[in-house]
Amino acid sequence: MKIIVLKFGGTSVGTTDRIKKVAKIIAKYKKKYNVIVLSSAMSGVTNNLINLSKKISKNFADSEYDVLVSSGEQVSCALISGELINKGFNSRSWMSWQIPIITDGKYKFSRISKINKNQIISYLKKGGIPIITGFQGINNKNRITTIGRGGTDASAIMFAKFFEAEKCIIYTDVDGVYSTDPNKLKSAKKIKVISYEEMLEMASLGAKVMQPHSIQDARLNRVDIEVRSSFTDNDGTLITKRKNIINNKIITGISNTINDAKVTLLGVRDKPGIAASIFKPLSENSINVDMVVQNISANGKETDLTFTIKSDDLSKTKKIILQNKKINFRDLMFDKNVSKVSIIGVGMVTTPGVTYRMFQSLANQKINIQVISTSEIKISVLIDKKNVRKAISSLHKEFKLNK
Ligand code: ADP
Ligand code: ASP
Ligand code: MG
Numbered sequence: 001m002k003i004i005v006l007k008f009g010g011t012s013v014g015t016t017d018r019i020k021k022v023a024k025i026i027a028k029y030k031k032k033y034n035v036i037v038l039s040s041a042m043s044g045v046t047n048n049l050i051n052l053s054k055k056i057s058k059n060f061a062d063s064e065y066d067v068l069v070s071s072g073e074q075v076s077c078a079l080i081s082g083e084l085i086n087k088g089f090n091s092r093s094w095m096s097w098q099i100p101i102i103t104d105g106k107y108k109f110s111r112i113s114k115i116n117k118n119q120i121i122s123y124l125k126k127g128g129i130p131i132i133t134g135f136q137g138i139n140n141k142n143r144i145t146t147i148g149r150g151g152t153d154a155s156a157i158m159f160a161k162f163f164e165a166e167k168c169i170i171y172t173d174v175d176g177v178y179s180t181d182p183n184k185l186k187s188a189k190k191i192k193v194i195s196y197e198e199m200l201e202m203a204s205l206g207a208k209v210m211q212p213h214s215i216q217d218a219r220l221n222r223v224d225i226e227v228r229s230s231f232t233d234n235d236g237t238l239i240t241k242r243k244n245i246i247n248n249k250i251i252t253g254i255s256n257t258i259n260d261a262k263v264t265l266l267g268v269r270d271k272p273g274i275a276a277s278i279f280k281p282l283s284e285n286s287i288n289v290d291m292v293v294q295n296i297s298a299n300g301k302e303t304d305l306t307f308t309i310k311s312d313d314l315s316k317t318k319k320i321i322l323q324n325k326k327i328n329f330r331d332l333m334f335d336k337n338v339s340k341v342s343i344i345g346v347g348m349v350t351t352p353g354v355t356y357r358m359f360q361s362l363a364n365q366k367i368n369i370q371v372i373s374t375s376e377i378k379i380s381v382l383i384d385k386k387n388v389r390k391a392i393s394s395l396h397k398e399f400k401l402n403k
Contacts, residue, residue, distance in 0.1 A: 001124065003165040004033040007134065007156035010043035011173040012230035013076045022230060023083040025171065026129060030089065033166070034124040036159055038134040039080055040152040041072025046135075062107035066136070066146045070096075073133035073152070081131040091129040094120070096136040096144070101155070103137035103145045110145035111213065112137055112158040120163070132159070153214035161221040168218075168225050169236075170210070175229035176237035177202070177209055179401040180254040180392055187393075187402040191252065192235075195242040198252045198344055201378045205255035205342040215239070242346065250347035250354060251399040256388050257340040260290070261311040262370065265321070267330030270296065270303040277326040278305065285320060287313045291340070291371045291382055302330075306371060308382060311336050338370065339388045342380040343395055355379055361398040365390050 006029065008022050029035045040046075049069045053060040077093035084091035099119060103110035120130050134152025139145050147154055153170060160168035177199065178188040194202075196219035203212040209227065218225055218239065228236030268274055279289055292307045309317055314334060321332060348354040358379055362369060367390065371382040383391055396402060 002033050003036060003124070003163050004029055005036045005038065005156050005160040005163070005165045005168045007038045007152055007168070007170045008040065008076075008080075008230060009152065009170070009172045010040045010046070012171050013039055013041075013080065014043040016079065018230070019076070019079050019083055022080055022171075023087060025230060026080070026084065027087065027089065030129060035129050036120065036124070036163060036165070037080065037129065037131045038152055038156040038159060039073060039076045039131060040134055042076050045072035045075070046149075063143060066107045067144045070133070070136035070144055070146050073135055077131045077133050081129075084129055084131070089129055090127050091131060092123070094130055094132045096133050097138045097142075099132070101137035101158075103139055103147060105145075107139075107145055108148070110137060110139065110147050112147060112154065112217075115158060115162040117162060148211065148213060150208065150211035151213070153211040154217050157214050157218045157221070157223050157225065160223045161217070165223075168223055170225055170227045171230040172209060172227060173229065173231065174209060174227075175232055175234040176227050177207070177239070177253075179252070180396060181207065184389065185392055185396060187396060189402055191237050193238045193240060193245050193247075194252060195245055195346060196239060197242060197377060198346060199239045201342070201344040201375075202253045202255045205340065205344065205378065205380065206257040207253065207255045210239070247347065249345060249399075249401075250351045251343045251345035251395075251401065252347070253344050254392050254395055254399075254401070255342050255344065256392060259311050260308045260338055260340050260382070261314045262306060262308050262335040262338045262382065263314075263317060263321075264304060264306045264333040264335075265327075265329040265331075266304050266333065267297070267302045268305050269328050270301055274303075274327065275305065278321070278324070279307075281320050281324055282309075282317060285316060287317055287320070291373045291380065293371045308338070308340070308371065337385045338382050339385045340380050340382050341388060341391045341395070342378050343399065344378045345399075346377050348379070349376055357398055358395060361394050362391055365394050367391050 081091045081093040102114040104113045134155035176190045180188045182188040200215040203210045225239040290308045367387045369381045
C-alpha cells in the first residue's frame with residue numbers, strides 16, 4: 001500500500017477558503033496514494049489559546065496548558081474532513097488520543113514515541129482519508145500532551161516513519177526552504193536540496209519554516225521531507241541525507257533568532273567552580289544557557305561573565321542569580337535587544353577563512369559582535385537587534401547566496 005503523509009500548517013488552513021484549497025490538494029494525491037493528513041490549528045488560534053492561559057495565571061499548570069492549546073487542531077481537522085465529505089470522499093478526523101499517539105517527556109515539550117497503526121491502516125484499506133490532529137499526543141497516564149510550538153511538523157514525520165510512507169510533504173506558506181527568511185530578505189534564494197544537518201542548524205538557530213525536533217526525528221528515521229507551498233504549484237525543497245547532495249556552496253543559509261536575551265555578571269570572583277555555581281541552579285530550573293563568554297579583568301581576581309538565554313526565561317534567571325548565595329558579583333546586567341545571527345553550511349568544514357569573512361563583512365557595516373559561538377557547520381554571533389537586517393543582507397552578499 002503506497003502511503004503519503006501531508007502536513008498543513010496554520011496559514012494553509014487559516015480560513016475556510018484555504019481549507020477548501022487544501023481539500024483539493026488532498027484529493028489530487030488520493031488518485032495515486034493512500035493519504036494520511038496531519039493538520040495544525042488555523043493560524044493565530046494557538047496563540048490566542050496561550051493568551052487565555054496567561055490571563056488565568058502566569059504559572060498556568062502545564063498539564064492543563066496542553067489540553068487547552070491542543071484544542072485548535074480539533075477544529076481545523078473537522079473542517080478539512082467535513083469539506084472532503086462534502087466533495088464525496090470518505091474521510092474522518094482523528095484526535096491524537098483516539099489513535100492513540102503515545103508521547104514521552106514533560107508536558108509542553110513531549111516527543112512522539114509510538115503510534116498505534118491498527119485503526120488508521122484498516123481505515124485506509126477501506127479507502128478513507130484520515131485527518132489527524134498534529135502537535136499532540138497522550139502520555140502513559142492517558143493525559144493529553146503537546147510536543148512544542150510548530151510540532152505538527154514532527155507529528156507528520158513520525159507518521160511517515162511509523163507508516164513507512166513513500167513521502168512526507170510539509171505544506172506551508174512559502175514554497176520551500178530559502179537561504180534566509182524570504183519574508184525578510186527579497187534576494188533570498190530557494191534551496192533545492194538541503195541536508196538534515198544543515199536544516200537542523202538553520203531551524204534551531206531561528207528558521208521557523210521547520211520545527212527543529214522534527215528534523216531530528218527525520219534524520220534519525222531517514223524520512224525524506226519535501227517542503228512546499230499550499231498557495232502555489234512551484235517545486236519545493238527536499239530535506240534529505242548529506243550523501244544525496246552535491247553542493248558547491250560554502251554557506252547554505254543564514255538564520256537569526258528573535259527571542260534571545262543577554263545576561264552579564266560584572267566583577268565575579270575568579271576561582272575554580274564559579275561558572276558551575278552560576279549555571280547549576282539555572283539548569284535545575286530548565287533554563288537553557290546558550291552562548292557563553294568569560295573575560296578576565298585587569299587585576300586577574302575578577303571576571304565578567306556573559307551568557308544568553310531565551311528572553312522568556314529572563315525574570316526567572318534574574319531571581320535565581322540574585323538568590324544564589326554561592327556567588328558574589330558587583331553588578332548584574334540584562335539586554336533583550338540582542339539577536340543571534342548564524343551562517344550555516346557543511347562547506348565551511350573544508351574551507352578556511354569563513355570566520356574571517358563573516359567578521360569582516362559585519363565590520364564593514366560597523367556592526368559590533370558581542371558574543372561568538374561556533375560548531376563544525378555554523379558560526380553564530382550575537383549583535384544588536386536593530387542591525388539584524390543589515391547583517392543578514394551583507395552576509396548574504398558576502399557568501400553569494402543570491403546567486
Ligand atoms: P506553518 O504555519 O506552515 O507551519 P511557519 O510560520 O511555521 O509555517 O513557517 C513558515 C515561515 O517560516 C515562512 O512564512 C517564513 O517567514 C519563515 N522562515 C524563516 N526562515 C525561513 C527560511 N530560511 N526559508 C523559508 N521560510 C523561512
Ligand atoms: N498549532 C501549533 C502551534 O501553533 C502546532 C503547529 O502549528 O504545528 O504551535
Ligand atoms: Mg510551523
